[in-house]
Amino acid sequence: MTLLQIEGLGINFGGLAAVDKVSFAAKPGEIVSIIGPNGAGKTTLFNLISGIYTPSCGRVMLSGQDITALPPHRLAALGMSRTFQNLQVFQQMSVLENVMAGCHMGEGNHIFADLLALPATRARTRKSRTTALELLGRVGLADQADQEASALSYGALKRLEIARALATNPRLLLLDEPAAGCNAVETEEIDNLIAQIAEEGIAILLVEHDMKLVMKISNHIVVLDHGKKITEGTPQDVAKDPKVIEAYLGSSAGKEVSNAVG
Amino acid sequence: MNSISTKYATLIAMVAVIVIAPMFFPSSFYYRIGALIFINGLAVMGLVVLIGYAGQVSLGHAGFVGIGAYAAALGPIYLGLPPVLGIVLGALISGSLAWLIGRPILRLRGHYLAVATLGVGILIYMVLNNEAQLTGGPDGMPVQAIGLKEFLKSIGYSVKGSVMWYWLAAIVLLVGAVIGLNLHDSPTGRALRSLHDSEIAARTVGIDVARYKLRAFVISAVYASVAGSQLALMNKFISPDVASFLHSVELVTMTVLGGASVIFGALVGATILTALPQVLTMFEDFEHVLLGLIMMLVMIFMRAGLVPSLIKLIRRLTK
Numbered sequence: 001m002t003l004l005q006i007e008g009l010g011i012n013f014g015g016l017a018a019v020d021k022v023s024f025a026a027k028p029g030e031i032v033s034i035i036g037p038n039g040a041g042k043t044t045l046f047n048l049i050s051g052i053y054t055p056s057c058g059r060v061m062l063s064g065q066d067i068t069a070l071p072p073h074r075l076a077a078l079g080m081s082r083t084f085q086n087l088q089v090f091q092q093m094s095v096l097e098n099v100m101a102g103c104h105m106g107e108g109n110h111i112f113a114d115l116l117a118l119p120a121t122r123a124r125t126r127k128s129r130t131t132a133l134e135l136l137g138r139v140g141l142a143d144q145a146d147q148e149a150s151a152l153s154y155g156a157l158k159r160l161e162i163a164r165a166l167a168t169n170p171r172l173l174l175l176d177e178p179a180a181g182c183n184a185v186e187t188e189e190i191d192n193l194i195a196q197i198a199e200e201g202i203a204i205l206l207v208e209h210d211m212k213l214v215m216k217i218s219n220h221i222v223v224l225d226h227g228k229k230i231t232e233g234t235p236q237d238v239a240k241d242p243k244v245i246e247a248y249l250g251s252s253a254g255k256e257v258s259n260a261v262g
Numbered sequence: 263m264n265s266i267s268t269k270y271a272t273l274i275a276m277v278a279v280i281v282i283a284p285m286f287f288p289s290s291f292y293y294r295i296g297a298l299i300f301i302n303g304l305a306v307m308g309l310v311v312l313i314g315y316a317g318q319v320s321l322g323h324a325g326f327v328g329i330g331a332y333a334a335a336l337g338p339i340y341l342g343l344p345p346v347l348g349i350v351l352g353a354l355i356s357g358s359l360a361w362l363i364g365r366p367i368l369r370l371r372g373h374y375l376a377v378a379t380l381g382v383g384i385l386i387y388m389v390l391n392n393e394a395q396l397t398g399g400p401d402g403m404p405v406q407a408i409g410l411k412e413f414l415k416s417i418g419y420s421v422k423g424s425v426m427w428y429w430l431a432a433i434v435l436l437v438g439a440v441i442g443l444n445l446h447d448s449p450t451g452r453a454l455r456s457l458h459d460s461e462i463a464a465r466t467v468g469i470d471v472a473r474y475k476l477r478a479f480v481i482s483a484v485y486a487s488v489a490g491s492q493l494a495l496m497n498k499f500i501s502p503d504v505a506s507f508l509h510s511v512e513l514v515t516m517t518v519l520g521g522a523s524v525i526f527g528a529l530v531g532a533t534i535l536t537a538l539p540q541v542l543t544m545f546e547d548f549e550h551v552l553l554g555l556i557m558m559l560v561m562i563f564m565r566a567g568l569v570p571s572l573i574k575l576i577r578r579l580t581k
């Protein structure tokens with residue numbers, strides 16, 4: 001039943017073990033959150049899983065298949081998609097086109113038909129447009145579909161990236177701080193959206209600093225500090241764990257962790 | 263909807279320019295300049311695909327212009343091809359060569375890519391220059407005429423060569439524009455434009471970035487090659503200078519000046535750099551100074567290039 005299995009994954013940056021032999025697993029429909037203080041290695045872990053960095057040790061397994069260090073476009077074809085902490089939006093394309101680009105794999109590979117704008121090509125574009133509009137509606141951006149992406153607010157761009165990632169039809173979705181820069185209402189919306197996506201059976205890895213959100217929607221939490229996994233478990237277990245409180249000590253997030261469970 | 267109207271607006275504007283311009287030509291010499299603009303414009307359209315859509319630079323595309331030119335010149339002599347098939351031969355050679363060398367080269371980025379493509383251009387130029395027994399070397403060689411003028415005469419139309427080439431090059435340019443515009447809003451075009459903005463994000467949505475960059479490179483090489491063939495056939499003479507580094511730089515300058523992201527920019531960029539020097543000759547010694555100044559001002563105040571900047575301005579004013 002395990003969809004994603006991480007086994008002893010690690011990488012060094014000039015002597016610094018940014019991620020140090022981390023292991024955990026995720027099932028379909030499960031929301032697994034990766035938390036930890038700034039610089040703990042959460043984004044680096046995402047980059048290892050999604051094929052952007054090549055790990056120096058360990059394996060990534062997807063449905064029992066070893067997918068370690070496959071290039072990102074191959075991983076996308078296997079059903080992995082992600083968003084980025086430091087936005088990676090197609091700035092010169094419209095909001096709609098950003099999501100249509102996410103439909104790429106469904107559009108096939110027909111260069112000559114594209115050059116000649118054959119009816120089949122136009123049909124593919126229409127289909128992608130319909131899919132993209134639907135997804136934009138889902139993330140609450142339908143009204144901005146024809147705007148240039150660069151005109152959106154930070155929080156809206158975060159949601160645009162989610163829509164684009166969903167357009168690839170993923171089995172596994174990696175979200176790196178989707179609620180950053182969002183106000184309370186938007187955070188609530190993202191929270192609902194993530195829960196909905198998980199309900200469809202998509203496994204979600206979530207990195208998020210908003211502890212209230214994390215504690216509320218996660219099925220499972222993995223805690224990183226200095227690249228190492230210090231503990232994992234249910235939100236309740238993790239919140240009570242003295243090692244977690246210690247890792248966050250002095251930071252406001254530490255208080256949030258304990259307050260969130262109360 | 264929006265993109266469809268962009269396509270037709272561009273084509274209507276181009277047809278209008280092509281048809282209206284001759285009404286202001288004082289002599290048939292201007293038809294020749296017009297044809298030259300359209301031929302350069304075609305090569306520039308290829309660079310719009312490469313630079314504007316895919317975000318990759320090439321400082322060696324005159325090399326492909328050279329291949330197209332010499333294919334049209336040598337094909338009839340050595341293979342007995344009719345000159346028109348020389349165009350096809352050139353496109354095949356240029357496309358294949360771009361495909362072969364594009365693989366290793368397009369892994370490079372930014373200025374590394376610029377230098378590597380520069381090398382490609384120089385290499386082709388050197389071959390054309392040094393294979394004197396084949397190409398006539400630096401002195402160049404004559405090119406067999408396309409034969410269209412004689413054909414037209416035989417069916418009762420006698421036109422001047424320059425006039426005929428004006429309309430011929432215009433038609434080819436329009437075909438190039440249609441293809442470039444089709445590409446823009448196709449799945450392939452979206453893939454190219456997305457890798458332009460973020461390669462990492464393009465990869466994570468499943469785009470094989472290396473493969474799509476290569477496609478843009480091959481397409482642009484074919485555009486350049488067809489332009490080169492036309493140039494050879496129109497001039498009935500060709501020398502390695504068409505493949506020179508200077509010509510490569512000119513093509514890129516036209517692309518950026520007109521606005522690399524839009525097909526219409528190719529025509530505007532080619533017009534400015536081909537026609538402006540002729541207009542500016544009245545300033546004699548200051549000709550080049552003025553040309554340089556204009557280019558600098560456009561880049562400082564309209565970084566996206568003339569056409570995109572003007573479109574933006576008009577949109578803002580009409581809102």
Ligand SMILES: Nc1ncnc2c1ncn2[C@@H]1O[C@H](COP(=O)(O)OP(=O)(O)OP(=O)(O)O)[C@@H](O)[C@H]1O
Binds near residue numbers: 041044045
């Ligand atoms: N490409 C890189 N080269 C060198 N060091 C890196 C690189 N990427 C990350 N690091 C280092 O690895 C460590 C982990 O960084 P990472 O971005 O993964 O942290 P994070 O947990 O995502 O932090 P944040 O909560 O601030 O986003 C940091 O010390 C960072 O400086």
Ligand SMILES: [Mg+2]
Binds near residue numbers: 042043085
């Ligand atoms: Mg991070």
